[in-house]
Amino acid sequence: MPKIKINGRELEVAEGITILEAALSNGIYIPHFCYHPHLPISGNCRMCLVDVKPGPPKLSISCATTVAEGMEIETENEKVRAARAAVMEFILKNHPLDCPICDQAGECVLHEYYMKYDLKPSRLFSPEDKVKKQKRRRLGKHVVLDSERCILCTRCIRFVRNVSGDESLAMVKRSDKMEITTFPGKTVDNPYSLCLTDACPVGAWTSADFRFKQRVWFLQPSASICPHCSRGCNIWIDHRREEAFRIRPRVNEQVNKAWACDEGRLNYHLINDDRLTLPLINSGGGQKEISWKDALKTAGAMIAEAGENLSVIVSASLSLEEGKALLSLQESLGAKVMLNTGEPGWEDNILRQSDRNANTKGLTDLGIAESLDNGLDDSAVLVVFETLGSAPLPEGIPAPAIVISPSVTPAVKAAKVALPAASYAETAGTVVNFMGLSQSYSSALKPKGQALSHAEIIAKLSAAAQKAGE
C-alpha cells in the first residue's frame, strides 16, 4: 500500500490506482471532465493536471498517473491553478453562450468549474472567432446533440463503445473542427441512449423528452428503485409540485453502476399520466365514481360471496411488505394468490432483465409461488392487484371483479369495482432483484387523489370481506 502525500497530507492508498482516484476517495477534489469512474480513461481534457514530485517538470494528468511510493502531489499550487484556468479559457473560447436556454444549467460541470477555478473575464475580443458547428440535431429517438456546446471529452463515445456496446457514434475531422456525430443518415438508437445525457458534463447531449420542460434547480430529487424489470436499477425521481419530470440513474456499483435504460427512465410518464384517482363502480350502466366506503362495501360483499372461487392475481412488482399482507389475506380468505409475471421481455448483458417485474424473487421466496398459467375457469372471481406498468391480464380469463391499480388500465376499465392504489413513487417498500439483493425505496410523491397504498387497501378489503360475511 504505497504512502503518498497530497497537498502535504499523508495518505496510504491502494496499489495501482491513479492519483485522481486516490484523491477523490480521500475527499480531495480534482476537477475533471473526461474522467468517468465507469468509463475507460481518455486523458484528453487536461483539466485534472497536477504537480507531481518526483517527476517531470511538466504537470501530469492525475487520471492517468499511477500512484507510487513517496509521491508528493500538489493539486492547488500556482502552476496547477494557472493550468486549470487555461483549460477553462480554451473550452469557453468556442463554447456558445447558450446558458439561458440550455437544459444543463444548474447541473453543468463547466458552469461550476468556471465559478470555482476561473472567474476570469473573456479575452475573446472578436466573438466572430467562435467556431460554428451543428446545433440541436435529433440524433436518436430520445437524444439531441448540440456540437457547439460539446467540449469533446469523448465520454459519449466511450459510453457507446464500452457500455452499450455499439458503434453508433463517431468523432470526425480534426483540430477545432472536430465533431461528434453519427454515420451519415444513421441514428443513436440503443436502449441506453439517454445515458449520454448523464455522461455528458455539459448541455451537448440533451433529452428530447425533457428539453425545455423544467429548470433543474426547481426539481426535488427522490431516491427510488425502478420497478420495470428485475434488476431494480437505482434511480432518482426528479419532481416538482407532485409532478415527475424525469428519472435519472443513481449510482450503485453492484446493480446498475451509473446507468439506466431509456424505457425505464421514460416510464416516469406513468407516474403522471392516466392515474386512477377515485374508486369506480360498474353496476351495468358504465363506470361511475363512488366513495371508498361504498366501494369497499360492494367489494367486501363480492369477496365474501365468492368463497372458494376467489382468485387473487398480483403483479410481481408488489413489495415484500405488500406481499406479506397478501399472504395474510390469503390465509384469512382462503383465496389462491397467483403471480402475474407477464410475458418475458428481451434482455441483454448490460442492464435489462427479461423478467419485467421488480420483486418476482422476493415474492416467490415469501411463498407466493403459484403462477397464473395454471388456468382459471369461468367461475373464478378475480381480485387483481396491479402496479405501475405491470403486465396486463392474459387473454381468455374471465373479466375481473375487483381491480386495485394505480393507473386506468384495460383491467380497470373491465372491472366491476376499481380501487385507486398508490404507485411505487408514492409508497415505501422493499423489493428483491434477480441477484437476490434487497433494495428499499421510499415515497417521492403524495398518493394521487384518493388513492391508498396497496397495504392499506388489502387491510380494508379484508375487513370489508369479514364484515360482509357476518
Next chain:
Amino acid sequence: MANDDYKILSRNWGKPDSHKLETYLQSGGYEAAKKALTMEPQAVAQTVLDAGLRGRGGAGFPTGRKWLFMPKDDRPRYLCVNADEGEPGTFKDRDIMRYDPHMLIEGILIACWAMQAHTSYIYVRGEFTEPQRRLEAAIEEAYAKGILGNRSLGTDFRLDVHVHSGAGAYVCGEETALINSIEGKKGQPRIRPPFPPQRGVFDMPTTVNNVESIASTPYIIANGPEAYRKFGTEKSPGTKLFCVSGHVNKPQVIELPLGVPLMELIDKHCGGMLKGMKLKAVIPGGSSTPVLTAAECQKVTLDYEALAAAGSMLGSGAVIVMAEGTCMVTTLHVLTHFYAHESCGQCTPCREGTGWMAQITGRIVKGKGKIEDLDLLLSLANGMFGRTICPLADAAVGPVSSFIGKFRQEFEDYIRTQKGPKEKPYPVKWMS
C-alpha cells in the same frame, strides 16, 4: 581525412541509378548488415549507443538507448521507421528514400537484428509517391536477393519490411500517432505510459526511429563508433542532413558534420544569401524551433547543445533562411495556420489554442489586429506549453513566442499602420 569523408548518408547520391541494388552493392552495401548479423544483438545496440547517434527526426534521443529499451519477453517486436517528414522546411528523408533506399533497408536490417524484431513498417507520408515507389522497388530487389525474407543474408533471421502510406496528417510524425495510423486508426497520439516498447503496434513492443537515424547505422557498424565520432562534436557526434530552404542561392539537402557554423552552411555551401540580400532571420531546425535573429545567427553552430544554448533547437535540421523584406507577421500566420490545420483535436489546449492563435494572426495580417492581440498570443502560448498529450502544441508555441518575442516592434508597427494584408510580404518576385 579526405574532403568529403563525412558524406556518410549521401555518398551515393548523384550516382546514376543510385537507388538500385547493384549500385549499392558496388560500394560495399550490406557488408555492415552482414557484420551485424554475426554480432550479439545487444552488442549492435551498444555500438550504436557508443557512437552517440541521436534521433535525427527532431527529438535527439540516443538511438542505441531506444533500441535497448525493448523488453526481452517473447512477444513479436516491431520497428517502425518514421518517414512522415512533415515538419515545414524538412525534405531530407525524401532524398534518402529516393536516392539510396537500400541504405535505409540495410539500416533497418541492422536495427531489427539488434532488437530481434522480425517486422518493420516504413511509414511514409502519403504525398511522397516517388519515395514510396523507390522504396517498394528496393524492397522487392532485397527480397529477390535474399536480403529480406525468411533467411536474411543467408542466416536464420527472418525479416519482413513493408511500406505503409500515410494519408495527410503531420501529427502522424509523432510516434504513438504513427503507431495508431499503422493500426488503421486516426493518427491521434496516445497517452503515455504505456510507452511503445511496452505496448506499440498491435500492442506489441515497438521502437519508432527516424529514416535518417536508421540510415546512419550501417556506417557505424561497418566502421565502429570511433569512426563516427571523428565527425561532429563531442555531445553531437556524426553527420547531419541539413535542409536549407528560403532565401539562399542554392537551396538543397546537404550533409555536413554536426557543429558546422550556421553562416558557413549558408555562405560556403548554399551559395550565400539569395541575390545578395541581407539576412534577417533563420529558423534553424524546422518550423517548430524558435527563430534566430540575424545577430544570433552569426556565432551559432548547428549542433544540439549550441542551439539549445541559443534558446532554439537543432530539430530536424531544416534551416529556413529569411532575408530582409520578409514580413514576420505574414510568416507567423503561415505557421499558425499550419498548426491549426494539423492539430489532431484530441486535447483541449492544442485543439482550441492552435485554432485561436491562427484566427488572431489571420486578423492581424488582414490589418484588423489590436495591440492587445500580441500579449494575448503569448499568454495563449503559455497556456498550451507542456499541457498536452503530445508536443504538437509545444511546436505551435515555438514560432509564436519567438517571432513576437524577437520581432515585437515589427508586429506593433504592422498593427498600427497596415489597413489590409501587406502587398509584398516577401522580397522575392515570383519569376525567373
Next chain:
Amino acid sequence: MSLEFSATAKQELDRIFGRYATKQAALLPALYLAQREFGYVSPEAMEYVAELVDVSPTRVYEVATFYTMYNKQPVGKYFIQVCTNISCALRGGMDLFAYLSKKLGIAEGQTTKDGRFSLVKVECLGACGNAPMMQVNDDYYEDLIPAKVDEILKSMT
C-alpha cells in the same frame, strides 16, 4: 447499385492483409484503393470498405475525415495542390497560387467547369529546396516559374 472492387483491387487488398496482424490495419490502404476504384470516398464507399476490413462504417468515417488525402467529394481530373507553407511562401508560393487561380478561373477549393482541374492550397509537401512547387494527383512539380506552369497545364488534357 452497390459498389465493388475490381478483381485486381481485390487481389491487392489480399496482399495488403498479409502485411499486418489485424484486418483493421489495412484500412488506410483500403481507402486508397477505394479512392482509385470509385473516384472518391463517398459514404457508400466507406460502408463497402468497412465490410472488407471488418470494422464499423463509423470507424471508417472517422478515419476518412481525419486524413486530408481522402477526397470526400469528387475532384477534377487533375487535382492541383499548391504548397503555401513557409519555405514555399518565402519563394513565391502565394503568387504561384494566385497565378493558377487566375489562369484557371477558379477560387480555392473549386473545380473548373469542364471538370479538368481542381485547385487547393496545402501544407508543407517536403520539397522545400525546390520551392515554389505543387502536387498534381500523385506527382510533384517543383522549381516552378510561370512558363513552366503554363507548359504543365497545357500537357494536362
